[in-house]
Amino acid sequence: MSDELVPLERRVLRLWRIRAALLVVPLTLLPLLALFGDAPVVAVVGTMALIGSVGGGLAAWWTLLVWRSWQFRVGEHALHLRHGVLTRHESTIPFHRVQHIDLEAGPLERRLGLTTLVLRTASASSDSTVPGIDAGHADELRGRILTLVGTGDAT
Amino acid sequence: MPRRTSPLAALFQVFAPGQVRNLLPVLVIAASSGRFFLILAIGGILGLAYGALSWWRRRWSFRDGVLHLDEGIFVQNQRRIPVERIQHVEVERRLRHQLFELAAVRVETAGGSKAELRLDAITMAEATTLRSTVLSLLRTPSPPVVALDASVPEGPVDALPAPPPPPPPPPEVLVRLPASRLLLAGIVGPEVAAVFVALAFVIDTITDLGIEPDSIGEVNASRILLAVLIVLAVPAWFVVAGLVSLVRRWDFTASIAGDELRVTYGLLQKNEFVVKTERVRDVQIAERLVLRPFRRADLRVRTAASGNGDQSRVDIPMLSAEEIERILWRVLPAAVPLPPVSPAPAAARRRALIRSGVIGGVVALALGGVVGNGNPIVGLLVAAVLWTLALGWGELWYRGLGLARTRGAVHSRTGALSRRRAIVPERRIQSAAVRATFFQRRRRLGSVRLDLAGTSVGVLDRDGRSASALVAALTGT
Numbered sequence: 091m092s093d094e095l096v097p098l099e100r101r102v103l104r105l106w107r108i109r110a111a112l113l114v115v116p117l118t119l120l121p122l123l124a125l126f127g128d129a130p131v132v133a134v135v136g137t138m139a140l141i142g143s144v145g146g147g148l149a150a151w152w153t154l155l156v157w158r159s160w161q162f163r164v165g166e167h168a169l170h171l172r173h174g175v176l177t178r179h180e181s182t183i184p185f186h187r188v189q190h191i192d193l194e195a196g197p198l199e200r201r202l203g204l205t206t207l208v209l210r211t212a213s214a215s216s217d218s219t220v221p222g223i224d225a226g227h228a229d230e231l232r233g234r235i236l237t238l239v240g241t242g243d244a245t
Numbered sequence: 246m247p248r249r250t251s252p253l254a255a256l257f258q259v260f261a262p263g264q265v266r267n268l269l270p271v272l273v274i275a276a277s278s279g280r281f282f283l284i285l286a287i288g289g290i291l292g293l294a295y296g297a298l299s300w301w302r303r304r305w306s307f308r309d310g311v312l313h314l315d316e317g318i319f320v321q322n323q324r325r326i327p328v329e330r331i332q333h334v335e336v337e338r339r340l341r342h343q344l345f346e347l348a349a350v351r352v353e354t355a356g357g358s359k360a361e362l363r364l365d366a367i368t369m370a371e372a373t374t375l376r377s378t379v380l381s382l383l384r385t386p387s388p389p390v391v392a393l394d395a396s397v398p399e400g401p402v403d404a405l406p407a408p409p410p411p412p413p414p415p416p417e418v419l420v421r422l423p424a425s426r427l428l429l430a431g432i433v434g435p436e437v438a439a440v441f442v443a444l445a446f447v448i449d450t451i452t453d454l455g456i457e458p459d460s461i462g463e464v465n466a467s468r469i470l471l472a473v474l475i476v477l478a479v480p481a482w483f484v485v486a487g488l489v490s491l492v493r494r495w496d497f498t499a500s501i502a503g504d505e506l507r508v509t510y511g512l513l514q515k516n517e518f519v520v521k522t523e524r525v526r527d528v529q530i531a532e533r534l535v536l537r538p539f540r541r542a543d544l545r546v547r548t549a550a551s552g553n554g555d556q557s558r559v560d561i562p563m564l565s566a567e568e569i570e571r572i573l574w575r576v577l578p579a580a581v582p583l584p585p586v587s588p589a590p591a592a593a594r595r596r597a598l599i600r601s602g603v604i605g606g607v608v609a610l611a612l613g614g615v616v617g618n619g620n621p622i623v624g625l626l627v628a629a630v631l632w633t634l635a636l637g638w639g640e641l642w643y644r645g646l647g648l649a650r651t652r653g654a655v656h657s658r659t660g661a662l663s664r665r666r667a668i669v670p671e672r673r674i675q676s677a678a679v680r681a682t683f684f685q686r687r688r689r690l691g692s693v694r695l696d697l698a699g700t701s702v703g704v705l706d707r708d709g710r711s712a713s714a715l716v717a718a719l720t721g722t
Contacts, residue, residue: 168722171678178686180713181678182720189354190326190361197319212355212549213675213696232325236311239327 095161095172101202102222103157108198110149118142162220164231167238169209169218181217183209185238193228200225207231247304247313251347251366254303255296258365261341268292305364307375310382312352314362326362328382330354336372348372352379355549355698416502419575420561420568424491430562431490432483433535499561501575506546508559518559522576524548526673526697530569530666537664544569546576549698573668579653580668586647586658592688593706597643598636600684605635638662648704648715655695655719657704667702669695677716681709695719 121129121137155175163170171181192208199205205225209218223231258264271288275281295318303316312326333353342348349365350372367375422430495512501522508518529545536542546559561572566583573581609631617624638661647658647666655674658666674695681691691712693704704715 165722168720170722174680177680177682178691179678179680180691180716181676182716182722183676184720184722187675188327189330190324192325193323194317195321200321210354210361211675211696212698213701214699215694215701216676216696217678218676236325236327239330 093163093165095163095170098157098160098162098220098222099204099224101204102160103153105198105202105204105222106153106157107150110153111146114142114145114149117145160221164235169220169235171217171220179217183211183216183218185209185235187211188235188239191232191235191239193232195225209235247306247315249304250300250364251345251368252300253345253347254366255293255300257296257341258299259292259296305362305367307378312362312379314364324362326352326354328379331379331383334376334379335360336376338369342366350375414503416500416507417575418498418500419572420499420564422494422497422563426563427491427494427497428487429539430494431487433533434486434490434562494562497561499572506559506572506576508561520546520548520559520576525577525670526699527670527702528573528577528580528668530668532660532664532666534662536563539563541565542569544572547700577654577668577670579670580651580656582651584649584651584656586649586656586666589643589646589648589706590690590708592690592708593646594640594643596684596688596690596706597639599639601635601639601642602632605638606632609635646705648707655702655704655715657695657702659703659705669697669702671719673697674719677719679709679712679716681712685709 118138118141121134121141124134124137125131152175156173159173159175159178161172167186168182168184171179171183173179188209189212190210192210193205194208195205199222203225204222205228207220207223207228210216211218259267268288271285271292275284275288278284298318299316302318302321303314305312305314307313307328310328312324312328312331314322314324314326316322316324331352332355333351335351335353337349337351338347339349345366346369347366348369348371349363350367351360352362352364354361364372364375492512493514494510497508497510499506499508501507504522506520506522506525508516510516525546526549527547529547531543531545533543541563544561544564546561564572570581570583573583609628612631613624613626613628616627641661645658645660645664647656649656653671655669655671656666657669658664675698676696678694678696679691680694685691685706686709689709690706691709692706693712693715695702695704704712707715
């Protein structure tokens, strides 16, 4: 149990950027369709360069901001989260309210050795997702939380 | 040890009667192409492969008081449910299960509408073992057993007749609404919306009478008729709304019997709501605009089953402050005596005024331009009036904000014209968060969100530091 807020794994930033690229790259390639309509090659390449650089730049910059805003702490009694660029969130989820714990990992996350920790409480509005902790570390973290979930009245 | 479900699960997942609609697209494609059976076979094989793969990935176990389930082909999920959190275990056996000595097990925890864990299908032996293990580990609070026989003294039965069992505590009436108030509740309540419907009907009828306004006299005649009808219809309809309310809410009584709040009302359709006081999730005191001059408010008692909407909620209308306190003493003692709320910081007022001023200003100018229709003086005048109204609304919204704490409960008041005070018992708070938008942070403000089972309650625009402190205090950290 650390008292310090810790950032997400650096790999999470890479994960988010890959996801952003999956959106930006097809968008960049879209002007190629105009070649079928006899558009000048220079204009098409120029548009692609513009979309690619602006889209890529924005995505890189925004993901960095979001990643920097993220901090969390597994405290003695609760999970503490801080995140959000424009709207800041500071959430506390007491372990004795946790109903169940999910560790979720998509193919990309597994590739990067990451996993998403979700603590579910009886409230659907609880903000209790840590997007991207080290997969090797996740099991131990979950075990620690599970022992703290305890027996109190959860609802 | 982690184990898999029955291999037949692969079949069940894809071809169970409930899943057949997933095969419809295959059928459509197969039917529209020339090779019906080929496409159907390919679809079936793909479906089976998917079912087999997800069966292979699904592993479950129950050890150290924790239920484990790992599943998922692409997105893999590992779910852990501590046994103390399990509300409900259901063993389901459909025909296909019975044929193979199998069962589907559904495990539910509090909150959420669907089962948190579903094992379809495992062997009947596994299912019964799982169920009995979970149920035996769940510590069920044993109710105090009152042995009636013990109170019967030893001796000849005919000499000493057994004393009757102690009667249940008589319900104590907390409030019974008099007929006058029920009438009033109808006049200021939703029933009155019918007035506007009636008005529209009357106007519609008059226009349908086909009075052609081709001479001055006839126009006047139709207008007079309209005016007379409106003058007659409105009070008549208020009376009707009042009477409807009187019948619907006849003999509206809130009483307490043991630890149950009972609300009964109705002349034709008798309604009775019973809520265990320990189940109360939150309470709302709704000071609706029409009620505020009368110093009355509606009291809404909600449980975890209430969700966010109006369903299964106990609603007691038109109460005075004393009556609300009297009810709360028995229903949610942590909330009383009702404290005055402390206003939001001055920065919140500036935020409210700027927000309503900017938004209201844009809307006022736009509307002024439309209404003025080329006449700048009229337009500006209209815009000025609207803008003043918007600013007034912002000020009222700020004044509506309030926060108070009693031992064991949080009170949050919001609303500009109609105000609402939400009272949340601390032990019902699942988690809490401070949320601060860019504009709030500039003024060192933050809003607190209290997450409850099925809903959330906001404490808006507090000082950022005290908002964080409130969250820490309420979550016991």
